[in-house]
Amino acid sequence: MRIPRGLLDLKADLPREPITLMAPAALLVCRETLHPRAVEQILTVAQAVHGTGSLLDPPGRFPTSDGVDVPLHDAADSYLSRGESFLSRVLPYWALRWVIQLRVLLLPLIAIWVPLFKFLPWLLRWRGNRVLERHYALLRDAEAAVAAAAGPEALRQELIRLESLRGQIEGLARRLSLPHQRDV
Incomplete structure (x- = not known):
């Protein structure tokens, strides 16, 4: 530590010449278990x-x-290197504590949810396609039966069956996702 000339008393010129002293550094010491927010507040x-x-x-x-x-x-x-953290500046202590504790809970949930949300649209498309394929197969069979009908009575029966399939498919359109509804 360097004490310049006249620092202690300018009128009496104390000290009369600059003095270099050896002085210990002041330390703030805490336990490792002290909460990070408390450390920031102390600093x-x-x-x-x-x-x-x-x-x-x-x-x-x-x-x-x-x-x-x-x-x-x-x-x-x-x-000391970056200053007070953003969350410490914005949130009160109790909210910051909850955010830190929720981080432990949310990280595993996010690790599960992100792949799930990537998989979910594919699963919904697959389900919609399966339902449509099943009903298209029924419609193809009904169309083939109408084309192969031998007489007016057989044709009338097949048309009644075709109308019942149409009612089922219209009800199905309300349950399917929007991209699949235009295919119905």
């Missing part, structure tokens, strides 16, 4: 109180990670 207060500097220290000198012999808390390292 924010320390920066507000000591950030303006003093006669001996320039502004912004404390808190810093320079000269620290103990390992830094992850939140302290992040705070």
